[in-house]
Amino acid sequence: MNLGRYVRRTSSHQPDAEAVVCGDVRMSYAELDEGSDRLAVVLRAAGLRRGDRVATLAANRAELVATEVALYKAGLARVPVNARLGVAEVAHLLRESGAKALLADAAHLDTARQALPGTDVATVLGYDGPSDLGEGYPDALAAAAREPVDVDCREDDTAVLHFTSGSTGKLKAAVQTYGNRLALMRKTVMNPETRVGPGSRQILAGPVTHASGMPLTGILFAGGCAVVMPRWDAEAFLATVERERATHAFLVPTMVNTVLALPDNRKYDLSSLRQLIYGAAPMSAARIRAAWDLFGPVLSQGYGCGETTSGVLFLSTEDHRRAIDGTDAELLLSCGRPPAEAEVRIVDESGAEVPDGEIGEIAVRGPDVVAGYLDEPDLTAESFRDGWFHTGDLARRRADGYVFIVDRKKDMIISGGFNIYAVEVEAVLHRHPDVFEAAVVGVPDADWGEAVKAVVVPHDGTAPTEAELIEFCAAHLARMKKPRSVDFADALPHNPNGKIDRRAIRERYWHGTERRVH
The missing domain is CATH 3.30.300.30 (ANL, C-terminal domain)
Incomplete structure (x- = not known):
């Protein structure tokens, strides 16, 4: 298997269609396919082979999307580093991941310079040009041969090391495999509310290296366009919806709140929006109603985490409608029902399923759930038991399957x-x-x-x-x-x-x- 094949296929079907928009950069599918091939050639020329790890340290930019596709094509593992982390945290991630290459933007080269000693990183590419650390990304791609790269991967090969905080307070990596990422793509394109195909355009407002980038494989498979915001700004978001005629967007509730706080938020034409998905943090029922009033009947909610490779519970637009019109008001307090292949249970301390209405821990299993954490056997044994990932979230389930979180076991x-x-x-x-x-x-x-x-x-x-x-x-x-x-x-x-x-x-x-x- 190779996830990069789907980008190549989409490029052959619609080479001139826009694949990625970010700031002034507008990248067609043909350009994305060629650029990702060239980067894969560069990385392989540097000695990287299937399974090797490549880190990125940059704010949102179109090249991050091309990098993700290139790593898929070359069978490499991506190590996305949160661009807001400090030197010590970046150094920890580079050491723990064993990354052999790093791609960084100009704003983070100094952090990289201080973090690199003691790591396995031997190749550094600068997205904005050459530096004392290594070659510039544009020059490297220009000099590389254009040849298709298609490394055959196994489903259990590592695709992404998704770092998140652990039980000791240190960052740990959920090991997302190529099989997990394929399941992520399936659930994105199988749900009509999240499928972004030809003519559709989804705004990715947060860091595409993390939750905001989860829809990318589905967008590129289905032939839609990913509109990546270089940085979050509430007014810029509304202007982008209007200018790009965006049909879909993913926001965390903080972003929704800042949009709602804008005094002139109704001056923009938001009529193109068909779906606005929110998730990753709590949002009050009052704020949900206010967002429904501003954006229209387009809201849906996802619940998931790095260990589940994106959402495993989904509260649909129709669910929101039923809650807001008073048919089933309690639904605004729910995080939804399983929409795809993952199974979700509410279990007690022994792992046995509790009756509907009783409080237990959310446990998940399925092809999108990772097998464990990188080099953390004790933590893996604690969180992954009998094939189920135990999320640490306490919840109850209604008889019709809707899940309601009531507390969090983890701190x-x-x-x-x-x-x-x-x-x-x-x-x-x-x-x-x-x-x-x-x-x-x-x-x-x-x-x-x-x-x-x-x-x-x-x-x-x-x-x-x-x-x-x-x-x-x-x-x-x-x-x-x-x-x-x-x-x-x-x-x-x-x-x-x-x-x-x-x-x-x-x-x-x-x-x-x-x-x-x-």
């Missing part, structure tokens, strides 16, 4: 679509000389879904300030992980085992909040 915070692990932030807070004890939880936030909240017990005789602790965290973590607020307490609640009771702390802030979907 993961999802803010603006990014996963933030409490332990990681707490570890930094405990390095501050004035902090005796600290707990970090996610709290409701109208714009971000959840915001990082620190509750701190200072050492006797000290008086750290909120601003001081926030800046201390910002200096040692990616800024998206820093607390947005700090509360001070004389003591923290502990459970009978002596551990901090985060659930009790979290409940103070979530009490009375009706929707806890991510």
